[in-house]
Amino acid sequence: MRLIRLLKNDLARESADWVDEGLISREQATAICARYGVDYQQARYRTFGYNVLVGLGFLFIGLALITLLGANWDNIPRALRMWGLIGLTVCTQGLGLKRYLEGDHGGGVGLFLLGNLFFGASIILIAQIYHLGEYMPDGIFWWALGCLPFALLTRNPWLAMQAGLLGLLWFFMEVSFGFYPTLFPLFIAAMLYVLLRGPQSVLLLLLVIASTGFWIEYSLAALWRESASFYLFDLHVENLVVAAAMFLLLSVFGYWLSGRELHMARDYAAVISVWCLRFAVISLLVLGFAGPWEELLDAGWQHRLGMWLVLILFALPTLWLGRASGRWVLPAVLLGALWLTALTVSTLGNDDYAVYFQVTANFVMIGFGIWLVVRGIHSGISHYFFLGVAAILVTAFLRYIDLIGDYIGGALMFALFALLLLGAARYWKHYQSGLDDADREER
DSSP states (O other): OOGGGGGHHHHHHHHHHHHHTTSSOHHHHHHHHHHTTOOHHHHHHOOHHHHHHHHHHHHHHHHHHHHHHHHTGGGSOHHHHHHHHHHHHHHHHHHHHHHHHTTOHHHHHHHHHHHHHHHHHHHHHHHHHHTOOSOHHHHHHHHHHHHHHHHHHHTOHHHHHHHHHHHHHHHHHHHHTTOOOTTHHHHHHHHHHHHHHSOOOHHHHHHHHHHHHHHHHHHHHHHHOOGGGTTOOOOOHHHHHHHHHHHHHHHHHHHHHHTSSOHHHHHHHHHHHHHHHHHHHHHHHHHTSHHHHHHHHHSOOTTHHHHHHHHHHHHHHHHHHHHHTTOOHHHHHHHHHHHHHHHHHHHHOOGGGHHHHHHHHHHHHHHHHHHHHHHHHHHTOHHHHHHHHHHHHHHHHHHHHSOSSSHHHHHHHHHHHHHHHHHHHHHHHHHHHHHHHHHHHHO
C-alpha cells in the first residue's frame, strides 16, 4: 500500500509531461496509470478542480434562480408560484435525464444536482405557501429521500453525497428534537451501494464512515438514556470507549482491504489507514493531559454491561479480519490494551490516579511516534515518517508547557524521550547500512 495512490490523478498529469518531453512513450504512461487504476486520457484532461468548478457553477445557477424568485415572491400569484416551482424541478430533472441517456453523463449529473436543489426549494416554499406543517426535519427528510433515486440510478458519488449530507442533516435535526431517526440506515445503505458499484470516491467513503459512526453512537445513546431524560440523546462516557473500538476495527479492516487485488480497495485502504493514524495521534495528544483522565475516573460508568457487550461484538470481526490479513498479533495487543484500560478506569473511581494514566499515555505517544518513523523508513512512505516526527515534537512541546509533577519529573521524562529518539536514530543508521551492504553485494 503506497500513499501515491491518493495522488494518482496528479501522477497521470505528470506522466503526460513525461510523454511530451520524450522520457516515456504514451503506451508506457498508460500502463503506469493503469497500475494505479486511473484512466490516463480522462485524468489528463479532466481534473478534480474542473469537476468542482462545474458543480459550483450549477450550484450558483440554482441560487440565482431561487434568489430571483424570493425577491418577487409576494408579487407572484399563489398557483403560479406552486406550479412554477414544480415545473422548474420537473423540467430540470427531465433535461438531466435526457442528457444522461444521450451519453453526456457529466452534464446529466450536473443537471440532477441542480434539479435536486430546486426540489428542496420547492418543498420549503410550497410548504410556506400553504402552511403545511411546521416540523422542519420532515422537509429535509423528503428532500434527501427525493435525491436518492437519481443517485441510485446513475451510481454517481456526487449525487450520493448530496443525498447523504441531507440525510445527515436530517439525522442531527431529529436528534436535536429528541426523536430517533429510524430511517437513517436507508441513506447509509444507498451511499454504500454507490460506493461499491459506482466510480471511486474518497469523499463518499469518508461520509459513509462518519455517518455509520454517528448512527452507532447515537443509537447506543438512545439505548442507554435515562427515563428522566427520555427525549435527550446525551453521549455517555461509554461512547468514548466504543468509538475507540470502532476505529480499531476500521483500522484492521483497512489492513485487510490493502491485501485485495482491486485498485479501488487498495486506495480505500490507504485513506482508512491515514485517517485512523491521525485519529490515534490526536487521541493520544488529548489523553496526554491529566484533565481527561480525571473526567473519565470521576464518570459514573452506569452502562458498563452494555459497553462490554458492544466491545465483544466489535472484537469478533476485529480478530477475524486481523487473522485473515495475517496481522493478528498487533490487533490482539491493541484490543487487549483497550479492554484493560477501560476495565481499570471504570473500576478505580479515584481521580488521584490520573497522573499515572497521563504519564503512560505520553510514553505510548512517544513509542507510537517512533513506530511511525521506523515504519516510514522501512516502507518508504514519507507520510508515516513525518507524522511520527510531528507526534514526538508536539508531545515534547506540550510537556514542556505542562510539566508532569515537578521539574525533576519533567527532566526525567525529557531524558527518556531523548534516549528513545537516539535509539531510533541508531536503528535508522543500522538499517541504512544494511541496505548499502546489500546493494554492494548485488553489484
